[in-house]
């Protein structure tokens with residue numbers, strides 16, 4: 001038996017060795033911490049992300065535009081004192097590619113076409129694991145496919161995990177059938193992002209740098225709202241955590257937590273350095289006025305609970321993809337991976353010279369390790385003396401935008417979605433939704449145009465960010481599960497909420513959904529030990545109109561946990577729409 005296991009490990013090591021780059025020398029947690037702590041904070045200026053315009057202006061009107069965006073391996077300086085790191089970056093050329101990639105600007109109602117090209121090398125720069133469900137090209141190369149996160153678009157443009165392709169389209173996944181993606185931008189104004197979605201490689205392709213922002217603007221609404229605007233006063237803050245080796249290379253563990261089962265897979269990636277817009281612990285010089293920041297949590301697994309020093313607060317105006325009905329001011333915001341919060345910070349509300357963006361979320365959230373002196377600090381705003389120039393004429397209106405209410409209609413389809421974690425000695429081995437995998441037949445088959453109520457139950461010890469492609473949804477009720485161990489034992493045996501009397505268990509304390517999350521979203525946090533009721537709309541939330549395209553064709557959509565390490569193994573399920 002022991003000999004058999006050893007042989008299996010050698011065999012797997014051979015597969016990994018041939019498909020990924022050579023394993024680097026062993027690293028300890030101490031050396032990684034030492035490298036991160038040697039990086040002085042606030043010495044690099046926050047980079048402004050480059051922009052690409054996904055439309056053209058003709059006769060003073062926006063008309064459809066097309067872009068070509070490549071994926072390149074290149075060197076990237078994450079910090080003044082760190083040698084350059086090899087990254088994978090999006091851009092229009094190797095020279096201009098950045099981490100995060102260029103922000104794509106789109107206009108509501110004006111389609112944007114993007115041709116995504118893969119110029120990545122033979123081997124990955126990070127370790128990956130052939131024993132989880134994953135794309136494995138026979139002739140080498142890095143499988144990639146781009147998903148526009150938050151986008152309302154036909155299935156063939158969704159970036160199916162099985163529509164992956166390697167450099168020059170040399171090898172392709174089973175659902176690949178075109179090089180060019182058209183995003184109809186039929187939805188309201190809001191915040192989206194694009195990132196890789198290749199089967200089993202999502203966690204390492206994003207870790208390598210394949211992320212970028214996408215904004216849909218509604219010029220008439222934006223003018224009416226008069227929020228802070230323009231390249232200076234309306235910026236993205238793309239936040240993630242990374243660990244680095246002394247030579248600057250990105251660190252990821254080459255050994256799994258349960259290496260006999262999965263030689264490389266670990267249930268969560270956490271890095272020591274906090275990176276914003278591609279720089280570790282940067283600073284930004286600001287004027288004493290209001291700024292709009294679209295904050296994206298692009299970490300693999302880390303939750304952030306942000307606050308600002310010197311008495312400043314956040315006024316939330318939008319979340320994920322939609323505006324809030326009215327602004328909500330709060331001292332602290334909790335962001336799961338892939339959540340986007342659109343906030344105003346008014347630097348004139350303090351006399352201080354600076355304000356530090358801090359984090360105090362345990363990792364994994366909510367009951368993991370407490371923050372330390374490094375991951376507690378994110379970036380610093382240095383606030384200029386005196387009045388802003390030009391004067392700040394922006395405002396924060398009392399009313400932002402009204403959407404249809406989140407009330408499930410009478411007779412709405414109800415579904416139970418249960419998140420499981422499977423354990424063996426050594427720790428988690430894989431995660432499933434409803435005890436099933438992506439390859440198992442679709443069970444979530446909503447009718448296009450309808451609104452459903454989903455009861456999402458977390459049977460694990462940590463919070464999971466649930467992300468649905470295509471649909472918009474919001475949490476309306478979070479209720480504690482009573483007699484949890486009986487319920488969990490039953491579910492583990494039967495995989496059936498109703499047979500396990502879910503309604504007798506989901507009757508504990510009600511927990512408030514924070515006011516700043518009471519809006520349509522594309523990612524919702526699912527608290528451990530609770531049942532979260534979400535209202536899911538399979539239509540255009542602006543006016544409850546049906547989708548102006550056929551959402552029922554192959555390859556369909558998916559829904560999944562947005563902790564990337566969970567999504568890859570295998571907290572992801574098909575979402576297959578049926579005709580109205």
Ligand SMILES: *[C@@H]1O[C@H](CO)[C@@H](O)[C@H](O)[C@H]1NC(C)=O
Pocket residue numbers: 027028029032253254255256257258
């Ligand atoms: C990598 O993972 C292995 C297995 O869980 C663990 O023993 C080791 O400490 C990890 N290395 C680092 C640097 O965290």
Ligand SMILES: *[C@@H]1O[C@H](CO)[C@@H](O)[C@H](O)[C@H]1NC(C)=O
Pocket residue numbers: 432434435436492493494495
């Ligand atoms: C529950 O799901 C797990 C994982 O798919 C499976 O191994 C088990 O057989 C299922 N049990 C039942 C009763 O369906």
Ligand SMILES: *[C@@H]1O[C@H](CO)[C@@H](O)[C@H](O)[C@H]1NC(C)=O
Pocket residue numbers: 156177178553554555
């Ligand atoms: C790609 O696949 C979809 C779904 O099967 C199909 O509707 C579409 O026509 C295909 N496109 C091409 C170019 O083959």
Ligand SMILES: CC(=O)N[C@H]1CO[C@H](CO)[C@@H](O)[C@@H]1O
Pocket residue numbers: 367457458459460461462481484488527528529530
């Ligand atoms: C049903 C359930 O959610 N179970 C777990 C959720 O998380 C808590 C810890 O936060 C565990 O104690 C539960 O077993």
Ligand SMILES: [Cu+2]
Pocket residue numbers: 463464465561562563566567571
């Ligand atoms: Cu998860």
